[in-house]
Amino acid sequence: MKNYVSASVLSADLLDMRNEIKKLEDNGVDMLHFDVMDGIFVNNITYGLPVLEQVRRVTDMTLDVHLMITDPLRYAERFAKAGADIISFHSESESDTLETIRAIKACGVRAAVAIKPATPAESVYEFLPEIDMLLVMTVEPGFGGQSFIPETVEKVRLIRQRIQQLGLSCDVQVDGGINYETAPIAREAGANVLVSGSCLFKAEDMSEAVRMIKGESQCSEM
Ligand code: DX5
Ligand code: ZN
Numbered sequence: 572m573k574n575y576v577s578a579s580v581l582s583a584d585l586l587d588m589r590n591e592i593k594k595l596e597d598n599g600v601d602m603l604h605f606d607v608m609d610g611i612f613v614n615n616i617t618y619g620l621p622v623l624e625q626v627r628r629v630t631d632m633t634l635d636v637h638l639m640i641t642d643p644l645r646y647a648e649r650f651a652k653a654g655a656d657i658i659s660f661h662s663e664s665e666s667d668t669l670e671t672i673r674a675i676k677a678c679g680v681r682a683a684v685a686i687k688p689a690t691p692a693e694s695v696y697e698f699l700p701e702i703d704m705l706l707v708m709t710v711e712p713g714f715g716g717q718s719f720i721p722e723t724v725e726k727v728r729l730i731r732q733r734i735q736q737l738g739l740s741c742d743v744q745v746d747g748g749i750n751y752e753t754a755p756i757a758r759e760a761g762a763n764v765l766v767s768g769s770c771l772f773k774a775e776d777m778s779e780a781v782r783m784i785k786g787e788s789q790c791s792e793m
Contacts, residue, residue: 572763574785577602577635577744579768580626581617581715592630598777602633602657604746604766606715607650609640612664613713620646620653627654635764637685637746639712640664644671651678659683659706659744662695672701683744687712688720692729699741704764705730709757710747715768719748724760731761754784
């Protein structure tokens with residue numbers, strides 16, 4: 572299975588986005604992770620549609636949009652039109668999960684369901700045949716720079732097992748606190764799309780950081 576790194580631009584220099592995106596492209600980052608927070612579903616507010624539209628104009632990178640909003644069904648089509656390639660939304664949101672998956676796919680965009688640390692793996696098994704990716708939050712959604720919650724690893728393992736049992740090719744994404752220590756743990760449990768914000772943007776050598784998070788380099792001094 573191929574591993575991917577999705578860079579969370581929440582940790583980027585937001586006033587220098589054009590150059591930050593160029594740096595991600597030049598250093599082998601696979602996707603750009605765009606965290607949308609509405610101040611209600613989570614206790615923080617970030618950026619939304621107009622910023623995504625502008626990002627779309629300057630890059631061909633896969634835009635991996637993570638909606639931490641109360642009613643994702645209401646906004647799915649607009650995020651698709653603004654340029655998202657993948658849209659993740661939370662099963663804990665107020666929108667109907669299946670209806671939202673279908674609305675995203677109807678726009679020709681990949682659909683993903685996200686779950687918070689306290690949400691059991693079993694609660695999303697029924698959606699696996701319908702989606703392209705399952706996002707396991709490895710911190711409480713809301714802020715970058717938090718510590719990985721070790722109890723979430725078992726959930727990654729259960730979800731990957733279920734995907735295999737069902738003969739599906741769904742990606743499993745982990746988001747929050749991913750660094751050189753936690754990335755191998757998450758990969759070993761079955762995650763193959765690794766979101767990284769603070770670790771990646773702090774790295775002195777971003778391309779080496781990407782290789783380490785993906786498991787292509789064992790270099791231990793970073
Ligand atoms: C948290 C966001 C994450 C966050 C990851 O709610 O969903 O994408 O930006 O940042 P790090 O890698 O710093 O934990
Ligand atoms: Zn995220």
